[in-house]
Amino acid sequence: MDALPPGPAALAPDIVAPLPEWNPDTDDVLVCRQVRQETHDVATFVFSARNPCLFRFKPGQFLTLELPIGGAVINRCYTISASSARPYRLSITVKRQPGGVVSNWLHDNLRPGAEIRAIGPLGDFTPPPSSRAKWLLLSGGSGITPLMSMARTCCDLGEDRDIVFVHAARSPRDIIFRHELDLMAQQMLRLRLAHICESAVGEKAWSSFVGRLSLPMLQLIAADVLEREVFCCGPAPFMAAICAMLQAAGFDMARYHQESFDFAELSRTEDVVDPTPEPEPGTSTFRLEFTKSGRVIECRSDTTVLSAARDAGLRLPSSCTRGLCGTCKSRIVSGTVDMKHEGGIRQREIDQGLALLCCSKPTSDLVIDR
Secondary structure (H helix, E strand, O other): OOOOOOOHHHHOHHHHOOOOEOOOOOOOEEEEEEEEEEEOOEEEEEEEEOOOOEOOOOOOOEEEEEEEEOOEEEEEEEEEOOOOOOOOOEEEEEEOOOOOHHHHHHHHHOOOOOEEEEEEEEOOOOOOOOOOOOEEEEEEHHHHHHHHHHHHHHHHHOOOOOEEEEEEEOOHHHOOOHHHHHHHHHHOOOEEEEEEEOOOOOOOOOOOEEOOOOHHHHHHHOOOHHHOEEEEEOOHHHHHHHHHHHHHOOOOHHHEEEOOOOHHHHHOOOOOOOOOOOOOOOOOEEEEEEOOOOOEEEEEOOOOHHHHHHHOOOOOOOOOOOOOOOOOEEEEEEOOEEEOOOOOOOHHHHHOOEEEHHHEEEOOOEEEOO
16 A cells, blocks of 8 residues: 655645744845746845745835945835735835836846845835725825735735725836736625726727826726725825825825825935034034944934944934835934934824934934834
8 A cells, every 4th residue: 555645744844833923133134036027117026034934014014125236235115015914925016217226226136046134014004904994996106016915915815895906007018917916806806906007009909098097087986985995005196196186076084095105216216324424513422222232322413313323333224214214213212312304203103202213313312222
């Protein structure tokens, strides 16, 4: 009698056994496992850890990548496009930007087997887990990635949610995840798709909308738009236009959610922390203590905490370095700072003792929960 084949525990003990959660504080290396070409200028990069582990993130959150480009380390945040219901790997989906230092480096250099460093997941552009509201997902260009994570998660969990997914692209060939969305719509009976292209060039049989999204078009796609929870992500002008048309329709903007900053715009810039300048006359120097690392450094009153930490060799999470994205948000255990931000932190968070290190200068000795 032939022997029975080995069971799953014998075939893959590392997968069957309980896995630890990925902890970037102890091992922040991600290994690229696959590169998928989504469109002519958009690619998805799939990652896992060096050793099997679980990734815990909410759909809509992002990672901050640390990339060695041109002899420097550039920090850039990218939305996770993967389903949070598939915890063994994660992915980002990146559009190649003309002249974009980071996006072009990723497309040209990141291959299976390559390793990068990352911090996260971060971000609060996520749907409430207990809400049963009907969704309207509105995306423009590569802004589809957080909304795709939301839709993929719903599909994987078998949620019977009413979703209208509207995606705006330049042309049919620029529609990201087009075929996967079609397959998802076959599995999710209450998922309705609407693609809107500025031009139908290249596809003679195009039968969907042509032009730019307008309120009459939106009302035709989703007649019950005023009853839905809206999640929006895309270029800043796209999101501004969506806000204006919803307000004109009398939509309750308390049920409107959009990504807090423009990922595509950040990906075109080279946001590297500048070297600390020479001190100004009368500048004070303060003691900075970081509780988690145990490091103690000095920081001048004319220098941001992030810049001083970088100069001292401390690696802290950051991305935009302008007080915009919230990546470097940290708790000030004691002490005071002068913070000039650009919307990356809420007043209630400031009241709770949080600050953005990239735009905070010390006004006393500090103890920082990092």
